[in-house]
Amino acid sequence: MTSWPDTRLCDLLGITLPLIQAPMAGPNDHALAVAAASAGALGSLPCAMLSSEQIRAEVARFRELALSRPLNLNFFCHRSPAPDATRDAAWRAALKPFYLELGLDPDMPLPAATRRPFDAESCALVEQLRPEVLSFHFGLPEPALLARVKATGARVLSSATTVDEARWLAGQGCDAIIAQGVEAGGHRGVFLGDDISTQPGTFALLPQIVDAVELPVIAAGGIADGRGMAAALTLGAAGVQIGTAYLLAPECKTPAVHRAALQSAAAEHTSLTNLFSGRPARGIVNRLMRELGPLSVLAPAFPQASAALAPLRAAAEARGSADFTPLWAGQAASLARAQPAAEITRRIAAEALRCLGQ
Amino acid sequence: MTSWPDTRLCDLLGITLPLIQAPMAGPNDHALAVAAASAGALGSLPCAMLSSEQIRAEVARFRELALSRPLNLNFFCHRSPAPDATRDAAWRAALKPFYLELGLDPDMPLPAATRRPFDAESCALVEQLRPEVLSFHFGLPEPALLARVKATGARVLSSATTVDEARWLAGQGCDAIIAQGVEAGGHRGVFLGDDISTQPGTFALLPQIVDAVELPVIAAGGIADGRGMAAALTLGAAGVQIGTAYLLAPECKTPAVHRAALQSAAAEHTSLTNLFSGRPARGIVNRLMRELGPLSVLAPAFPQASAALAPLRAAAEARGSADFTPLWAGQAASLARAQPAAEITRRIAAEALRCLGQ
Numbered sequence: 001m002t003s004w005p006d007t008r009l010c011d012l013l014g015i016t017l018p019l020i021q022a023p024m025a026g027p028n029d030h031a032l033a034v035a036a037a038s039a040g041a042l043g044s045l046p047c048a049m050l051s052s053e054q055i056r057a058e059v060a061r062f063r064e065l066a067l068s069r070p071l072n073l074n075f076f077c078h079r080s081p082a083p084d085a086t087r088d089a090a091w092r093a094a095l096k097p098f099y100l101e102l103g104l105d106p107d108m109p110l111p112a113a114t115r116r117p118f119d120a121e122s123c124a125l126v127e128q129l130r131p132e133v134l135s136f137h138f139g140l141p142e143p144a145l146l147a148r149v150k151a152t153g154a155r156v157l158s159s160a161t162t163v164d165e166a167r168w169l170a171g172q173g174c175d176a177i178i179a180q181g182v183e184a185g186g187h188r189g190v191f192l193g194d195d196i197s198t199q200p201g202t203f204a205l206l207p208q209i210v211d212a213v214e215l216p217v218i219a220a221g222g223i224a225d226g227r228g229m230a231a232a233l234t235l236g237a238a239g240v241q242i243g244t245a246y247l248l249a250p251e252c253k254t255p256a257v258h259r260a261a262l263q264s265a266a267a268e269h270t271s272l273t274n275l276f277s278g279r280p281a282r283g284i285v286n287r288l289m290r291e292l293g294p295l296s297v298l299a300p301a302f303p304q305a306s307a308a309l310a311p312l313r314a315a316a317e318a319r320g321s322a323d324f325t326p327l328w329a330g331q332a333a334s335l336a337r338a339q340p341a342a343e344i345t346r347r348i349a350a351e352a353l354r355c356l357g358q
Numbered sequence: 359m360t361s362w363p364d365t366r367l368c369d370l371l372g373i374t375l376p377l378i379q380a381p382m383a384g385p386n387d388h389a390l391a392v393a394a395a396s397a398g399a400l401g402s403l404p405c406a407m408l409s410s411e412q413i414r415a416e417v418a419r420f421r422e423l424a425l426s427r428p429l430n431l432n433f434f435c436h437r438s439p440a441p442d443a444t445r446d447a448a449w450r451a452a453l454k455p456f457y458l459e460l461g462l463d464p465d466m467p468l469p470a471a472t473r474r475p476f477d478a479e480s481c482a483l484v485e486q487l488r489p490e491v492l493s494f495h496f497g498l499p500e501p502a503l504l505a506r507v508k509a510t511g512a513r514v515l516s517s518a519t520t521v522d523e524a525r526w527l528a529g530q531g532c533d534a535i536i537a538q539g540v541e542a543g544g545h546r547g548v549f550l551g552d553d554i555s556t557q558p559g560t561f562a563l564l565p566q567i568v569d570a571v572e573l574p575v576i577a578a579g580g581i582a583d584g585r586g587m588a589a590a591l592t593l594g595a596a597g598v599q600i601g602t603a604y605l606l607a608p609e610c611k612t613p614a615v616h617r618a619a620l621q622s623a624a625a626e627h628t629s630l631t632n633l634f635s636g637r638p639a640r641g642i643v644n645r646l647m648r649e650l651g652p653l654s655v656l657a658p659a660f661p662q663a664s665a666a667l668a669p670l671r672a673a674a675e676a677r678g679s680a681d682f683t684p685l686w687a688g689q690a691a692s693l694a695r696a697q698p699a700a701e702i703t704r705r706i707a708a709e710a711l712r713c714l715g716q
Binding site for chain 2: 162163183200331332357
């Protein structure tokens with residue numbers, strides 16, 4: 001029988017493997033969470049792009065299929081920006097050539113941007129649904145809401161992209177800290193300041209956070225196989241959070257164009273971009289990023305940038321093109337394997353134990 | 359008796375610890391190399407900023423003090439840029455307010471930029487001095503010179519910042535590849551393309567290079583203690599290259615203002631900047647980087663940007679200010695300890711073995 005050198009995370013979260021399936025808003029519904037949970041990891045359900053009704057339905061399906069396994073609900077903690085018609089108009093103007101190229105009306109009405117912050121309604125939902133774990137991105141909810149969350153008995157996690165952020169989160173009562181290295185796919189969790197030029201990689205960030213806080217630290221970013229999991233534990237992590245490695249699993253609703261990019265040489269080239277949402281997030285470099293530059297002052301504030309991209313994305317994807325799709329992926333994307341999520345989970349854990357000499 | 363799980367690098371380079379003291383042009387003369395070598399690491403002597411005469415003298419001192427230990431000579435492989443008076447003038451104009459503030463004549467004659475590429479003269483010197491190891495940065499020398507280097511029997515190393523670069527270096531006959539993650543201090547070794555927005559962190563880069571080439575891979579970037587060394591070996595590295603962790607050693611000629619920055623909270627915030635030389639390199643954020651932005655189109659081509667900064671740096675350092683000093687440091691700078699270099703070497707190796715359960 002093999003065993004993990006550090007059981008703090010398993011004990012804290014009620015899991016058998018110190019591995020969290022990273023919430024990935026978009027492709028990740030209950031199916032991925034159930035599969036990861038069935039193999040002993042913590043299954044996560046990203047809620048930022050779901051209505052309360054959808055969250056309720058997804059949680060019900062998870063409970064039905066994963067029986068007594070714990071569940072992590074993930075929420076964003078940004079503040080919704082004030083409407084800014086001038087900025088929105090400049091963004092639409094920048095995208096107009098693409099609209100014309102795809103035969104779309106550049107003045108068509110746009111859908112609302114879909115990411116919503118954790119609010120009183122989310123909190124009431126959490127009080128009803130009683131997830132065992134909540135993870136937050138972009139900081140934490142306001143203190144009154146956080147107190148209500150903690151009163152449910154849920155364990156609270158949040159992402160730190162710097163040592164300062166880790167100290168801040170520890171001071172606010174988090175139960176564990178996710179150290180999100182710059183390798184990570186999707187949105188940077190950064191919430192203190194907005195300078196992403198100084199964001200550290202996992203190798204440097206993780207041990208410094210381990211030294212700075214007493215809490216268990218979960219490594220995220222660049223970890224996509226057992227070697228990475230073992231290396232993170234060697235650096236002092238109590239566990240790991242893995243996302244990109246699951247994107248090719250059949251249980252993940254990864255769009256076909258995204259799946260194809262992950263399986264191509266393009267997956268070796270990711271960068272941080274604010275074009276798709278307004279906040280920096282890591283994805284495989286595609287045409288929009290190349291032509292506007294990955295970081296642009298033109299992109300409206302989070303999450304508003306996504307609105308004017310939605311029609312372009314839909315039209316391009318219908319033609320099999322990933323030109324306007326956010327191809328979220330971490331820097332270890334090329335290590336992802338097309339395998340059922342439970343097998344991915346078991347493979348990574350077994351390989352990690354082997355690397356650790358257990 | 360403890361032992362390393364992988365002895366390829368020790369066998370290849372004739373060392374007892376799979377650890378290379380990273381060449382750091384500026385503060386790193388024979389004294390640091392001797393101290394690191396005495397503890398069993400590979401001592402390195404950066405040659406890009408030295409004349410042939412200086413290199414000869416430094417090597418002689420190393421041979422005298424380190425006896426039969428192997429030595430690594432490090433050279434840059436950039437191409438010297440064509441003179442560009444317009445760009446130089448624009449750079450001087452951008453720096454003019456700082457010249458005036460420090461009471462310097464903005465039109466004073468400037469020293470020549472000091473970094474020179476590996477050329478026929480360097481090659482003849484290598485043929486005489488016979489270093490056991492040569493490491494190159496920014497690619498490799500032209501094939502005819504490389505063939506002469508290899509004919510001396512020296513082992514040849516070079517840095518890869520991407521998987522593509524690693525494959526290229528392997529194809530050119532390198533004996534081992536240094537995987538330089540984006541966490542690393544000093545100059546990025548990038549030589550294929552110039553897009554630094556896609557440069558991977560060590561956690562992602564290292565295992566992908568290990569998978570892509572048959573050669574031993576040396577991890578660099580973000581490694582400053584035994585945990586990091588053990589984690590790199592766990593990810594498949596045959597050894598590590600460590601620089602920043604030595605900057606506080608008494609054998610390292612680190613300027614006082616640089617030393618002070620390393621020991622302050624500022625060390626938590628580094629970024630890539632092209633201001634000091636014209637090529638992207640990682641250093642602790644200081645006033646020049648804040649005021650011009652760390653990456654600026656104004657900086658002349660490598661190494662020319664350094665010329666107009668030299669008087670500013672000297673004047674500011676004389677007043678105890680690090681405003682214009684390149685404070686090269688990796689993202690794990692806060693883990694550096696003020697200790698003799700031999701002790702640093704032994705501490706890191708012993709801690710790594712402990713972490714590896716040896």
